[in-house]
Amino acid sequence: MAEFLTTNGTSYHIENVIIGAKLKLVLVSPYLQLSKTFFERLKDAANKGVQIKIIYGKDELKPNERNSLAELKNLELFFFENLHAKCYFNEREMVITSMNMYEFSEKNNREMGVFITKENDAKLFDKAIDETLSIMQSSELIGLSKTKRTLHQDRSNQTREKKRKKPTRGYCVRCEDRIPYDIRKPYCRDCFNIWFRYENPEYEENVCHGCGEFETTNMNKPVCYDCFTQYEVKTV
Ligand SMILES: [Zn+2]
Numbered sequence: 001m002a003e004f005l006t007t008n009g010t011s012y013h014i015e016n017v018i019i020g021a022k023l024k025l026v027l028v029s030p031y032l033q034l035s036k037t038f039f040e041r042l043k044d045a046a047n048k049g050v051q052i053k054i055i056y057g058k059d060e061l062k063p064n065e066r067n068s069l070a071e072l073k074n075l076e077l078f079f080f081e082n083l084h085a086k087c088y089f090n091e092r093e094m095v096i097t098s099m100n101m102y103e104f105s106e107k108n109n110r111e112m113g114v115f116i117t118k119e120n121d122a123k124l125f126d127k128a129i130d131e132t133l134s135i136m137q138s139s140e141l142i143g144l145s146k147t148k149r150t151l152h153q154d155r156s157n158q159t160r161e162k163k164r165k166k167p168t169r170g171y172c173v174r175c176e177d178r179i180p181y182d183i184r185k186p187y188c189r190d191c192f193n194i195w196f197r198y199e200n201p202e203y204e205e206n207v208c209h210g211c212g213e214f215e216t217t218n219m220n221k222p223v224c225y226d227c228f229t230q231y232e233v234k235t236v
């Protein structure tokens with residue numbers, strides 16, 4: 001029989017689904033943010049040889065978080081923009097809930113969920129897996145190569161990728177938070193307020209607003225050379 005879960009029970013069972021995975025682990029959650037605990041649990045699972053699939057829908061990953069995920073073996077990341085469902089399962093146990101993935105270690109919100117096992121609720125279990133597979137098939141597989149993260153690297157022998165569409169999401173040039181891409185507003189609200197006290201357009205920052213790589217940037221030049229030529233220079 002399916003078991004009804006409140007906030008605490010939901011956290012508990014999501015964590016157990018991750019810890020208890022022996023073969024596969026599927027995490028479906030719009031928001032993917034990596035708390036330390038969450039990342040460590042994932043890492044343990046990956047090291048045991050568990051095949052991990054994560055489907056998310058809001059692109060909030062910072063370069064460092066992307067790098068952390070790239071370190072994990074057997075992890076596939078899928079992006080589906082209209083995702084609203086939250087569902088977590090391994091080969092035996094499943095939680096369907098209102099709780100986002102990163103919230104399992106926090107307990108501030110009121111959440112509900114149901115816990116089911118393949119053994120006791122085989123039909124329900126299989127239907128949820130079918131629906132997850134259907135979402136996965138409409139999702140975009142996200143490549144998890146490590147970003148470069150080096151300051152002032154030599155780009156002379158790098159082949160230039162062809163011009164791409166301007167991104168919709170950028171990075172705060174100071175704290176790397178994800179913010180809308182707009183080269184006139186390359187700071188998040190908090191960092192902008194601090195910057196605004198001095199209003200120095202040449203004040204040196206270390207993040208490219210476009211790609212999130214380590215680059216020397218400032219208010220006047222918030223993106224790296226590559227991003228500038230790709231997104232900002234008008235083709236004639
Ligand atoms: Zn910021």
Ligand SMILES: [Zn+2]
Binds near residue numbers: 209211213224226228
């Ligand atoms: Zn860049």
